Amino acid sequence: VYFIPGGLDCSISFVSHVLGKVCIHGRQKDILGVLVPRLTDLTKSDCIWQRICWRLVECVPDRWMEAVVLGFVQRAPGADVLSRLLGNLVVKNKKAQFVVTQKMLLLQYGHTTAVLQNLLGYLSLDSLRRTLLLRVLQELLETWSSSSAVKHSPAEQQLYISKAVLICLSHLKEPEIESCRQELLTSMMEGVKCHLDSSLPQLRRLGMVVAEAISLKMSTEGPVLKFEYEEDDETRELKSLLVQTPSSCVVPSLLDDDRSEKAGAALPLVLESNEKSHTAAPLMPVEESDAELDSDDDLIPYDMSEDKELKIKAPVYIRDCIEVLAGSRSEDVDKWEATVKALESLVRNNPAATREVSVELAKILLHLEEKTCIEGFVELRQRAQVAVLTTDPIPVAKYLTSQFYSLNYSLRQRMDILDVLVLAAQELSCPKFHGKTKHSGAQKPCIHLLPGSDSSKGWRRIVDERIKSKTRRFDMGQSRVELASRPNEFNSVAGYFFFPLIQHFDRPLTTFDLLGEDHLVLGRLVHTLAILMYLAVNTVAVTAMGKALLEFVWALRFHTDSYVRQGLLSCISSLLLSVPMERILADMTEELLETQSWLGDVMEKDPDGDCRRLAVQNLLLMENLKKKLEAVPS
Numbered sequence: 001v002y003f004i005p006g007g008l009d010c011s012i013s014f015v016s017h018v019l020g021k022v023c024i025h026g027r028q029k030d031i032l033g034v035l036v037p038r039l040t041d042l043t044k045s046d047c048i049w050q051r052i053c054w055r056l057v058e059c060v061p062d063r064w065m066e067a068v069v070l071g072f073v074q075r076a077p078g079a080d081v082l083s084r085l086l087g088n089l090v091v092k093n094k095k096a097q098f099v100v101t102q103k104m105l106l107l108q109y110g111h112t113t114a115v116l117q118n119l120l121g122y123l124s125l126d127s128l129r130r131t132l133l134l135r136v137l138q139e140l141l142e143t144w145s146s147s148s149a150v151k152h153s154p155a156e157q158q159l160y161i162s163k164a165v166l167i168c169l170s171h172l173k174e175p176e177i178e179s180c181r182q183e184l185l186t187s188m189m190e191g192v193k194c195h196l197d198s199s200l201p202q203l204r205r206l207g208m209v210v211a212e213a214i215s216l217k218m219s220t221e222g223p224v225l226k227f228e229y230e231e232d233d234e235t236r237e238l239k240s241l242l243v244q245t246p247s248s249c250v251v252p253s254l255l256d257d258d259r260s261e262k263a264g265a266a267l268p269l270v271l272e273s274n275e276k277s278h279t280a281a282p283l284m285p286v287e288e289s290d291a292e293l294d295s296d297d298d299l300i301p302y303d304m305s306e307d308k309e310l311k312i313k314a315p316v317y318i319r320d321c322i323e324v325l326a327g328s329r330s331e332d333v334d335k336w337e338a339t340v341k342a343l344e345s346l347v348r349n350n351p352a353a354t355r356e357v358s359v360e361l362a363k364i365l366l367h368l369e370e371k372t373c374i375e376g377f378v379e380l381r382q383r384a385q386v387a388v389l390t391t392d393p394i395p396v397a398k399y400l401t402s403q404f405y406s407l408n409y410s411l412r413q414r415m416d417i418l419d420v421l422v423l424a425a426q427e428l429s430c431p432k433f434h435g436k437t438k439h440s441g442a443q444k445p446c447i448h449l450l451p452g453s454d455s456s457k458g459w460r461r462i463v464d465e466r467i468k469s470k471t472r473r474f475d476m477g478q479s480r481v482e483l484a485s486r487p488n489e490f491n492s493v494a495g496y497f498f499f500p501l502i503q504h505f506d507r508p509l510t511t512f513d514l515l516g517e518d519h520l521v522l523g524r525l526v527h528t529l530a531i532l533m534y535l536a537v538n539t540v541a542v543t544a545m546g547k548a549l550l551e552f553v554w555a556l557r558f559h560t561d562s563y564v565r566q567g568l569l570s571c572i573s574s575l576l577l578s579v580p581m582e583r584i585l586a587d588m589t590e591e592l593l594e595t596q597s598w599l600g601d602v603m604e605k606d607p608d609g610d611c612r613r614l615a616v617q618n619l620l621l622m623e624n625l626k627k628k629l630e631a632v633p634s
Helices: 013-042 047-058 062-075 079-086 094-107 113-124 127-144 147-152 155-171 174-179 181-196 201-218 233-241 250-280 286-293 318-326 330-349 351-356 358-367 377-391 393-404 411-429 454-470 494-503 519-535 542-556 562-578 581-587 589-605 609-631
Strands: 433-438 480-483
Touching: 013 047, 013 062, 013 079, 047 062, 047 079, 062 079, 062 094, 062 113, 079 113, 094 113, 094 127, 094 155, 113 127, 113 155, 113 233, 127 155, 127 181, 147 181, 155 201, 155 233, 174 181, 181 201, 201 233, 318 330, 318 351, 318 358, 330 351, 330 377, 351 358, 351 377, 358 377, 358 393, 358 411, 377 393, 377 411, 393 411, 393 494, 411 494, 411 519, 494 519, 494 542, 519 542, 519 562, 542 562, 542 581, 542 589, 562 581, 562 589, 562 609, 581 589, 581 609, 589 609
Parallel strands: none
Antiparallel strands: 433 480
């Protein structure tokens, strides 16, 4: 019905009630999928239909208002269309205002970027609604700069709030920025600090991007804030939100055409001036021409095509390497580079000589700094440290684990110690690949005669050739690399890697506080302990390690940092996979029941999605292990 005959007044409150009830009962998509496009066309050029549409949504009862407003915001093709459909509903209706300015922005975070752009663009298109936009920006910045929100909110919500902040900033005008400059500066300083303190790289990058955007909006002439980070798709999307797409592009395009015409008219003048300057160039003073004649450009360069770079010979003894690396003379830079590159192979090829000076060499490598710009220096140093640790595990592990809790070390050095311990433990626990291929159809000889003599090798080769020439094989089978049979070298040294790291975590030092501000290192420590526990499977000390690790996890289970909690849940997984279930039930029954209850709480209440996923995996792992244990006959 488009017209009411006789000029009679009418009320559409009944239609509003029907619309609200249909939306609240789950048919929002069906009815608004048809209604919104139709109303969009009708309100495009008819102000009467605009008023009808405004009355339609204004008369919806408060108990159904959220479903109706959310449906309109989600299905409107743009902010200008949403403004035509809703009018100043958020100014007139408190329920709609709460939904738009509070619930959809601060209490929910599942909406798409397009919905956010519709919502905040709608608030910016009217002078009455712009006050709400400024208030929304202030509340978003308070949440973004709150350290408690950063610690306890999931990363997805932090990303959602960051997008909303950037979209709000894109709609601000210069007078509005001036009026809230101090609030922007305060929020930027507090927010970037708490984001950079986070252990998650995604949150740190979010803080950098938003702080750069706020700094760019505030600065008029001076330098802007700039961070160094790797750009990805998420970062590029965030930066694109700061550039507002104008709703009407007719006037800007006309202005651009005028500017291009003026630029085209000015271009011949520039070319003329350039031509004049080129024609005037030969008219130089006599002094300048004489100066050019006196230059050394006409000298013939010396032929150096056959010159060869002098190669510095690397040291061949471990003690020579120590002298070079510990020396402070700057003229030995080339020799220093050659030593760093050759050190790993030298250590592995000379294990006896390395064991004599292993601790001293580990100390030098831990404190070694880059003297020159050598490619891959960090990796070369780390590989050399791993080689030293695997060559002489016990004394070097004792030294590194004792230095982890010592004074006067940077956080980078402490994390380097953890990385070296993990890499060395992996190497010690895994059998090395030897280049021997084994065919499924060939049998290994059970008797070896004088394996070191040349005669035996020749004899064996002749016999093998005779066997091959007289044997018919229908299928040789696929050749495969055979793992060498050797004992797990990590078995006897696992305790030296593990227990010193877990002993002093709760003792704060002057420059190092794991339970305080250095939670990034704590997270790395927890993940390191989880890996060491996993690699200690089938070792003698695995049960004692598991019990100590469970006590460690129980002491830190309520940590506020999500990266630390993820590491703690990984520790539980490693414990369940490494310690025999019989030993767990015999020695840790009460702890296991308490852990199971805690995992249930994490699964239901933890704000971090990865923590919830790990908790579910641990609970399933517990159930599977119990079923396997029950299936074994006593």
